[in-house]
Amino acid sequence: MRRMRRLRSSGAMRSLVQETRIHRQQLVYPIFVTEGENMKNPVASMPGIFQYSIDRLDELCKEIRERGVQNLLIFGIPAHKDERGSQAYARDGITQRAIRYLKEQNPEFLVIADVCLCEYTSHGHCGLVDGCHILNDETLPLLTEMSVSLAKAGADLIAPSDMMDGRVAAIRRGLDAAGFVDIPIMSYSAKYASGYYGPFREAAHSAPGFGDRKTYQMDPPNVREALREMEADIEEGADILMVKPGLAYLDVLRAASQRFDYPMAVYNVSGEYAMVKAAAAQGWIDERRIVMENMLAMKRAGADIIITYHALDVAGWLEDE
Numbered sequence: 001m002r003r004m005r006r007l008r009s010s011g012a013m014r015s016l017v018q019e020t021r022i023h024r025q026q027l028v029y030p031i032f033v034t035e036g037e038n039m040k041n042p043v044a045s046m047p048g049i050f051q052y053s054i055d056r057l058d059e060l061c062k063e064i065r066e067r068g069v070q071n072l073l074i075f076g077i078p079a080h081k082d083e084r085g086s087q088a089y090a091r092d093g094i095t096q097r098a099i100r101y102l103k104e105q106n107p108e109f110l111v112i113a114d115v116c117l118c119e120y121t122s123h124g125h126c127g128l129v130d131g132c133h134i135l136n137d138e139t140l141p142l143l144t145e146m147s148v149s150l151a152k153a154g155a156d157l158i159a160p161s162d163m164m165d166g167r168v169a170a171i172r173r174g175l176d177a178a179g180f181v182d183i184p185i186m187s188y189s190a191k192y193a194s195g196y197y198g199p200f201r202e203a204a205h206s207a208p209g210f211g212d213r214k215t216y217q218m219d220p221p222n223v224r225e226a227l228r229e230m231e232a233d234i235e236e237g238a239d240i241l242m243v244k245p246g247l248a249y250l251d252v253l254r255a256a257s258q259r260f261d262y263p264m265a266v267y268n269v270s271g272e273y274a275m276v277k278a279a280a281a282q283g284w285i286d287e288r289r290i291v292m293e294n295m296l297a298m299k300r301a302g303a304d305i306i307i308t309y310h311a312l313d314v315a316g317w318l319e320d321e
């Protein structure tokens, strides 16, 4: 008789036939860096996540190193915002300074720079605006300038998240022209206009001042369109593709990972994190079990790289597995 339970008889047996595994080396931990001094501000909707000023980053880096996490995604929160997001590509912008500091102190970290204007613009949109219209082509030179400036600061990987058309090609050209031919691009290719970004916008002070992001981020009902976005990004020179958010878009991740022979990243976003933390705080779920299940779900669906606010916890739990 066929007995499926034979291979479930012990931890060792289950581990022997385990099909999917989480690797610490493929976790990416997002961090928020703010201007000012001696700051470690909690983000209310993301328990365990803080905005750090540069002079307090060492405490965080120590924790990250101890957990054996090596990949960081940096979000800077500038004190000054304007129409054109000029702090996004200022040599001494908060993100540039943070990256310079992080790489000086921890050359072994792989530092990923998110490229988008929304944290830096007074209107909170990811591109330049004209009235209530979000401009595409006019935004591309700024994203390119920002990318080059972050590469100069020491970023190892450039990750455009703005969803303007043609950005990967523009950024690739700009990086190459500035001599950064070896800096890869991880494109937020299939980034949906999602309610799951709410807590992040509080953490990064990046909520749009008017309207929404639906004219540039993707419409949640569409999958084939996500594949077209990815195809375009590949043609434009992307090295790594991303689906965002994660858990509500596992079908997109699966379709993308089957279609394209490129490293696939997924962003387990702030709202997904907040929901888990809220239920865990109530004692309604077992946080560790749920988080690890969520990580496996994204892996099974085809993710290589997982960007998650749970990264430090996950790395710790992996150690005692």
Ligand code: PBG
Binding pocket: 114, 116, 118, 126, 161, 162, 196, 197, 198, 199, 200, 201, 206, 268, 269, 270, 271
């Ligand atoms: C910036 C950006 C956002 C996120 C990553 N980069 C927010 C947005 O598009 O509004 C979301 C991350 C998260 O929710 O964890 N464009």
Ligand code: ZN
Binding pocket: 116, 117, 118, 119, 125, 126, 161, 162
């Ligand atoms: Zn943005």
